[in-house]
Amino acid sequence: MDGDHLKTLILLGALLFGSPLYAAQLNLELGANSRTWQTEELLKHPQLQTITITNDVSYKRDMSYRAVPLAALLTGIKPDDHLQAVALDGFAAELAAAPLLNAKGARAWLAIEDPARPWPALSEGKHSAGPFYLVWTDPQAGNISPEQWPFEVASIKRMAPVAERFPALLPDPALKANDPVNKGFALFQKNCLACHRLNGAGDAQFGPDLNIPFNPTEYFGADFLKRYIRDPQSLRQWPQAKMPGFSSQVLPDGDLEMLVGYLKHMAGRKQMSANK
Structure with a gap:
């Protein structure tokens, strides 16, 4: 209901x-x-x-x-x-x-x-x-x-932490803890996981999966993807659109770069999660 x-x-x-x-x-x-x-x-x-x-x-x-x-x-x-x-x-x-x-x-x-x-x-x-x-x-x-x-x-x-519940979201374990990709993963959890799944992993029921079948870094040019995250309606307009924009106050440029870096990294780690 x-x-x-x-x-x-x-x-x-x-x-x-x-x-x-x-x-x-x-x-x-x-x-x-x-x-x-x-x-x-x-x-x-x-x-x-x-x-x-x-x-x-x-x-x-x-x-x-x-x-x-x-x-x-x-x-x-x-x-x-x-x-x-x-x-x-x-x-x-x-x-x-x-x-x-x-x-x-x-x-x-x-x-x-x-x-x-x-x-x-x-x-x-x-x-x-x-x-x-x-x-x-x-x-x-x-x-x-x-x-x-x-x-x-x-x-x-x-x-339990997201990484424990959904291992399909994890970056390459060979990366150091302070690698920008791991920082991007933390930003993904905070800003994206409420609405999106990735590799079928996550609890959200709203937005599309961000890796299966294609990752947005595969069909958006890098600058357009960043623009889309900042202001979705500036690229796609429809009455039922729900994705909010993420201002530089909420997601500074450096953080946006790391978030996109995580998505690009995960494009090379596609798999189907068991919870799909």
């Missing part, structure tokens, strides 16, 4: 039974500290406050939210842990835990949609970003990418 249908059923239930709409829930799968939060509970959280987000990634304008610092909900999570935020529509954001636990600089918040004061639709005919939305204050301080702002969040899970 997609997010629109789920929200419609919840709303119909509230209308039929004449009760406040508190049916949304967030599942935190954190091992021994797992728990489920209901909307009503989160709106009564002792650390709840109103925050203002400047130029919100999803709404493209300033927004105010009732929100809880995400770190307050991640009981037992350590900076070197790895998390995955899964949305109602299947979007799966891979998130290093360390930035989520920050109390200064770029800070992660769980914004909670109050059913009595619903958020606006993301665009005409679409749903809102609720019931839960991971937002950031001062995102520039941490080079936070658009893929680190998942909306319609249904669960946050502690997971």
